[in-house]
Amino acid sequence: MFKITNLNVLIKNKELLNNINLEIKEQEVHAIMGPNGAGKSTLLKAIMSYPGLQKSIGKIEYENQDITNKLPNEIANLGIYYLAQNPMAIEGVTTSELIRTALQEKGKWKDIFTFNKECNKICEILEIPKDFIHREINVSMSGGEKKKQELLIMHFLEPKLIILDEIDSGLDVDAVKIVANFLKEYLKEHEDCSILLVSHQPLLLKYLEPTHVHLLINKTFIKNGDKKLKDEILENGFQKFNGTML
Amino acid sequence: MSKEEIIKIEKENTELNILQDTIITGWYFPKFPFVCNINISPNVKLFCKSLIEENNINGTINIYSSNNSELNLSLILKLYGNNELEIANYIEENQNVSQINIKVLQMDSKKSTIKTVGVIKKNTKDNDFTEKVKVLNIKEEKIKCMPELIVLSNEATANHSVTMKTFTDEELFYLESKGLNKLLAKKIIVEGFLNN
Numbered sequence A: 001m002f003k004i005t006n007l008n009v010l011i012k013n014k015e016l017l018n019n020i021n022l023e024i025k026e027q028e029v030h031a032i033m034g035p036n037g038a039g040k041s042t043l044l045k046a047i048m049s050y051p052g053l054q055k056s057i058g059k060i061e062y063e064n065q066d067i068t069n070k071l072p073n074e075i076a077n078l079g080i081y082y083l084a085q086n087p088m089a090i091e092g093v094t095t096s097e098l099i100r101t102a103l104q105e106k107g108k109w110k111d112i113f114t115f116n117k118e119c120n121k122i123c124e125i126l127e128i129p130k131d132f133i134h135r136e137i138n139v140s141m142s143g144g145e146k147k148k149q150e151l152l153i154m155h156f157l158e159p160k161l162i163i164l165d166e167i168d169s170g171l172d173v174d175a176v177k178i179v180a181n182f183l184k185e186y187l188k189e190h191e192d193c194s195i196l197l198v199s200h201q202p203l204l205l206k207y208l209e210p211t212h213v214h215l216l217i218n219k220t221f222i223k224n225g226d227k228k229l230k231d232e233i234l235e236n237g238f239q240k241f242n243g244t245m246l
Numbered sequence B: 001m002s003k004e005e006i007i008k009i010e011k012e013n014t015e016l017n018i019l020q021d022t023i024i025t026g027w028y029f030p031k032f033p034f035v036c037n038i039n040i041s042p043n044v045k046l047f048c049k050s051l052i053e054e055n056n057i058n059g060t061i062n063i064y065s066s067n068n069s070e071l072n073l074s075l076i077l078k079l080y081g082n083n084e085l086e087i088a089n090y091i092e093e094n095q096n097v098s099q100i101n102i103k104v105l106q107m108d109s110k111k112s113t114i115k116t117v118g119v120i121k122k123n124t125k126d127n128d129f130t131e132k133v134k135v136l137n138i139k140e141e142k143i144k145c146m147p148e149l150i151v152l153s154n155e156a157t158a159n160h161s162v163t164m165k166t167f168t169d170e171e172l173f174y175l176e177s178k179g180l181n182k183l184l185a186k187k188i189i190v191e192g193f194l195n196n
C-alpha cells in the first residue's frame, strides 16, 4: 500500500536523507530507530511534503498513486495521518472546530449527536476529560495530553497509514500503555491500516510489537529486520551498528 | 440607560463630548488625515466594541478621561492598504478606569502603523489603565506597532502588553496535514485570532 524508492531529501541543498527504500503492507507495524539527528523526523516530514524539504531523487507511492509531489492536505485526504514530535498549538481554534472542518474537506459529515457520542467514547478510552474537544488545539496542554488529543483527531479522520514521530515522548508509563492499546485496537478495527513510527522507548515498542524494524544511521537505512533487530539495538545501542557500517 | 452613538469623523478636527453613558456602535472614518478628540465627562462610562474594516486611514483618536470615568474600548482592526492610526488615552484627573483591547490584522500585502498611547498625568491618583494590543501578521511583518505608556503619577496602576504573532509555515503545515487546504488553514487561523 505504501512504498518509498531511492529517496533523497535535501534542505537548502544540504542532504538530509540518502537512498531510502521502504515498503509497507496492510496491518504491518514498521518502527524506525536511530540515533539523534539521524534523519528520522525528516523522513516522516518528507512523506507529508513538509515545507522546505526537497525530494531531489526518488519516489513515494501510496495505493498505486505517486504522492511524491502532492501537497500535505492532498496526502492527508488520501488517508495518511501524521503525528508530529511536537504538535503545534493553534490559538483560538478548538479541536472540535478542526475536526469538523477537516471532515467537511473530506466530504464526510457527522451529525452532532454521533460526533459527541464518539468523542465521549474516545476520551474515555484515552483517559482525557470529555471537554477536551472544546479546548484550543494543543494550547496549554501537557506533552502527554497533546499526543492524546492528536489521537482523538485521528479517530475521526480514519486514516489508513498512521505516521507517528515519538508519540511516546512525554508520556508516562500508564499513558504509553493506553496509547499503545488504542493504536492496536485501531489496527484491529481497520483491516487495511498500517503504522510507521519512530521511537526510542522500549515500552511502546514492547506493547506495539513492530513487524518490521529499520535502523537509520547517517541519512540512510543501514539495516532492516524484525523484532529481533529492535531487541539487539535496545541491548547494545547504536554504536555496534555504526561500527559494522564503517 | 446608555446612549448609542455612531462616531462620524467628517472634518480634519473633530471634537466630541461624551456627557452621559454611551455605547459606540460604529465608526465612520474620512479619506483625509484627521484628529478626533473625545472627552469623557466626569462619572460617565464610554463603551465600545467594534469591528473596523477600513482602508488607507490616516488619523489620531485622542480619548480624554477626567474624573471617575470608565473607558472600555475593544477594537478589531481589519486593515487594507496603508494605514496610520494613533489611538491615545490621556488620563487627566482621578479615579478613572481604562481598558483598551486592540486586535490588528493586515488583510493585504500593504503596510500599516498602529501607535497606541497611554498617558497618566502628574498629580493624579487612583487611576487604573490596562491595554492589550495583539497583532497578527500574515507571513511577513506588515504591521508596525508602536506602544507607548507614560505614567507620571506614582499612584496609578498601569499595565500594557503587545503580542505580535506571525502565522508560520509550521502552523499552516499542521492544519494542512489534517486535510485542510492552505486557504482554509489561513482562514481558520485568522478566525482563531479574532475569536480568542
Ligand SMILES: Nc1ncnc2c1ncn2[C@@H]1O[C@H](COP(=O)(O)OP(=O)(O)OP(=O)(O)O)[C@@H](O)[C@H]1O
Residues within 6 Å of the ligand: A011, A014, A016, A034, A035, A036, A037, A038, A039, A040, A041, A042, A043
Ligand atoms: N531546517 C533544517 N535546516 C538544516 N538542517 C536541518 C533542518 N532540519 C533538520 N536538520 C538537520 O537534519 C538532521 C536530521 O534531523 P531529524 O530531526 O530528522 O533527526 P531525528 O533523527 O529525528 O533526531 P531525534 O532523535 O533527535 O528526533 C539533523 O542533523 C538536523 O540538524
Ligand SMILES: [Mg+2]
Residues within 6 Å of the ligand: A040, A041, A042, A085, A165
Ligand atoms: Mg526526531
